[in-house]
Amino acid sequence: MDIKRYEFNPIITCRDAEPSNKNFEVIGVFNPGAAEYEGETVLAVRVAERFKDSGDGHIKIPVVDGESGLLKALDIDKGDMTYDFSDSRVIRKRESSHDFAYLTSMSHIRLARSKDGVNFKIEDRPFIFPKNKYESFGVEDPRITKIEDSYYITCSAVSQYGIVTALSVTTDFRSYKRLGNIFGTENKDVVIFPEKINGRYFALNRPVSKSTGDPVIWISESEDLIHWGNHQVLAGTRKNFWDSKKIGAGIPPIKTGSGWLELYHGVDDQEHYSMGALLLDSSCPSKIIARSEKPILKPQENYETEGFFSNVVFPCGAVEKQNQLYIYYGISDNSIGLATAKVEDILNTLV
Amino acid sequence: MDIKRYEFNPIITCRDAEPSNKNFEVIGVFNPGAAEYEGETVLAVRVAERFKDSGDGHIKIPVVDGESGLLKALDIDKGDMTYDFSDSRVIRKRESSHDFAYLTSMSHIRLARSKDGVNFKIEDRPFIFPKNKYESFGVEDPRITKIEDSYYITCSAVSQYGIVTALSVTTDFRSYKRLGNIFGTENKDVVIFPEKINGRYFALNRPVSKSTGDPVIWISESEDLIHWGNHQVLAGTRKNFWDSKKIGAGIPPIKTGSGWLELYHGVDDQEHYSMGALLLDSSCPSKIIARSEKPILKPQENYETEGFFSNVVFPCGAVEKQNQLYIYYGISDNSIGLATAKVEDILNTLV
Numbered sequence: 001m002d003i004k005r006y007e008f009n010p011i012i013t014c015r016d017a018e019p020s021n022k023n024f025e026v027i028g029v030f031n032p033g034a035a036e037y038e039g040e041t042v043l044a045v046r047v048a049e050r051f052k053d054s055g056d057g058h059i060k061i062p063v064v065d066g067e068s069g070l071l072k073a074l075d076i077d078k079g080d081m082t083y084d085f086s087d088s089r090v091i092r093k094r095e096s097s098h099d100f101a102y103l104t105s106m107s108h109i110r111l112a113r114s115k116d117g118v119n120f121k122i123e124d125r126p127f128i129f130p131k132n133k134y135e136s137f138g139v140e141d142p143r144i145t146k147i148e149d150s151y152y153i154t155c156s157a158v159s160q161y162g163i164v165t166a167l168s169v170t171t172d173f174r175s176y177k178r179l180g181n182i183f184g185t186e187n188k189d190v191v192i193f194p195e196k197i198n199g200r201y202f203a204l205n206r207p208v209s210k211s212t213g214d215p216v217i218w219i220s221e222s223e224d225l226i227h228w229g230n231h232q233v234l235a236g237t238r239k240n241f242w243d244s245k246k247i248g249a250g251i252p253p254i255k256t257g258s259g260w261l262e263l264y265h266g267v268d269d270q271e272h273y274s275m276g277a278l279l280l281d282s283s284c285p286s287k288i289i290a291r292s293e294k295p296i297l298k299p300q301e302n303y304e305t306e307g308f309f310s311n312v313v314f315p316c317g318a319v320e321k322q323n324q325l326y327i328y329y330g331i332s333d334n335s336i337g338l339a340t341a342k343v344e345d346i347l348n349t350l351v
Numbered sequence: 352m353d354i355k356r357y358e359f360n361p362i363i364t365c366r367d368a369e370p371s372n373k374n375f376e377v378i379g380v381f382n383p384g385a386a387e388y389e390g391e392t393v394l395a396v397r398v399a400e401r402f403k404d405s406g407d408g409h410i411k412i413p414v415v416d417g418e419s420g421l422l423k424a425l426d427i428d429k430g431d432m433t434y435d436f437s438d439s440r441v442i443r444k445r446e447s448s449h450d451f452a453y454l455t456s457m458s459h460i461r462l463a464r465s466k467d468g469v470n471f472k473i474e475d476r477p478f479i480f481p482k483n484k485y486e487s488f489g490v491e492d493p494r495i496t497k498i499e500d501s502y503y504i505t506c507s508a509v510s511q512y513g514i515v516t517a518l519s520v521t522t523d524f525r526s527y528k529r530l531g532n533i534f535g536t537e538n539k540d541v542v543i544f545p546e547k548i549n550g551r552y553f554a555l556n557r558p559v560s561k562s563t564g565d566p567v568i569w570i571s572e573s574e575d576l577i578h579w580g581n582h583q584v585l586a587g588t589r590k591n592f593w594d595s596k597k598i599g600a601g602i603p604p605i606k607t608g609s610g611w612l613e614l615y616h617g618v619d620d621q622e623h624y625s626m627g628a629l630l631l632d633s634s635c636p637s638k639i640i641a642r643s644e645k646p647i648l649k650p651q652e653n654y655e656t657e658g659f660f661s662n663v664v665f666p667c668g669a670v671e672k673q674n675q676l677y678i679y680y681g682i683s684d685n686s687i688g689l690a691t692a693k694v695e696d697i698l699n700t701l702v
Binding site: 101161162183186211213220224 | 448449450451452484485509510511512513514515531532533534535536537538556558559560561562563564567569571572573574575577578579580581582583584
């Protein structure tokens, strides 16, 4: 099908963002939620920062204190054999079954604005910065859903307590209000549908089991966006497909004449992240009408396939402009790409 | 303090329960929720069963088909090197990071009734038997909360999709109604408070993180018992204490003049499960007033410390009779014990 990457991708990189304080360096600007607001396209981007290397054989971990809400540096000796430093993104306790004890970077959410949906100016200051004990390692991967005049933003909040999904709301993209944790640990990739369906709100989410079961997409319902229940599996992984290992929701579902279009990410056995689509029933979104046999967007350009954490396209937001869907996607935990397609063309791949 | 085990513990063992079908053997009757109903004490007990050994080098896994709701046997060759059979309770895929791919037994919920709270007659037929795709490996560890005239029963539902908490309700302990999954995977040990507090229902729950963080007790709130939100950490593990490794709610909170009394289980570094108490603020149950320095009940009798999966006391239900709390606890995933104590005496240990 005809999906077009913007010629000068990536549209935003870490070079475009000022660090939030002078001791930090920005190592990634990626995974953007998107919305149209007052004639502009607004991206809520994830900015990952770390302390500049002191060169003294120690590593400084950025942590927000849950009580005071203040940023602190946790100093760890790289020679400390308690820890495994082999993955530069995380610090693992050697004797633990957990994926990590600390993250080496901390993410916050920042806004970028554009008149044309292509050329963005990223703000110098954070929009949502980690503040409470559920966010002490960072807030990540925002998704924006407009409901009436409010923009609801879901983020993964990461801390020693695990990974929860926190909800915030803004009406002006200047201030916002925190609405609490809507999914407990461990759950991420939460996208909220833009309207009630048969009297209920719905959200796709991606719980992770320790005991058993692949990370897959679930659907839950709510009457008030705060309290969620009736959790059900929506879509699983598929052996020998592009989404064989894990899947998660990407872009908040888009209403079409054929049903709800969900652009999601799938991970294959080679750990490549691609984007495909689910078509969900208009009046019963827990029912799948169609699903991509092949990815609609997969890592293939140099800027997507090169680098240390390469081969990731990770869609988080989209807006419609002149009959085209502008899809904003994270590239390899590092920068942001833009691809455009007609909704109709995507739907045609699902027939 | 003065907690008394019943002289002839255990009060229920697997010898007291008929298997639910002739191909099964009962391997455990344990972890009972408890309620008073029409002058009787009713226990909702977990009955674990497995297929009798066929002696042909194969193992039959009991699984309920998610579509038809029918019980099936999954046949696995014990020589199949894909799997690790070293823990007799589970079958693990060798190349997986998950705890299990299958359980070797399947649990259902059965009722036992007593006039005196001591001598129980267990029913011959299951009460809640696994039925849907979230329960295909079994339903486990019921807790009962009476709210007005209804008895709400939470169970862990186990399947290839993980471990969720399902809610059911009964008014007569003969029939019941399923109310759906109130917590998605992975979450268990859910106990609901018996009344609204400041206009909201509350539940303690125990999510498990794969990425990071010990399994600890969280508290969540709801307006309708079906949809839950505002998930917060209530109590964590404590290094060098009896609850150093993991903790989970046990008995649905008991209203006292001093606050909500929660009897919970804690696991130490030796994997011993003991019972202790939390005292929570009457009007704000996310606030801890006091917590047991030492366990109130720990494995010490022969029937608690012997056997293959020994050293587990696991409280799930209690009723008050003649100014005594009758505490029913699972013993080592095998049988049921009774211990009695005055609520006042437990509270005094928390001063």
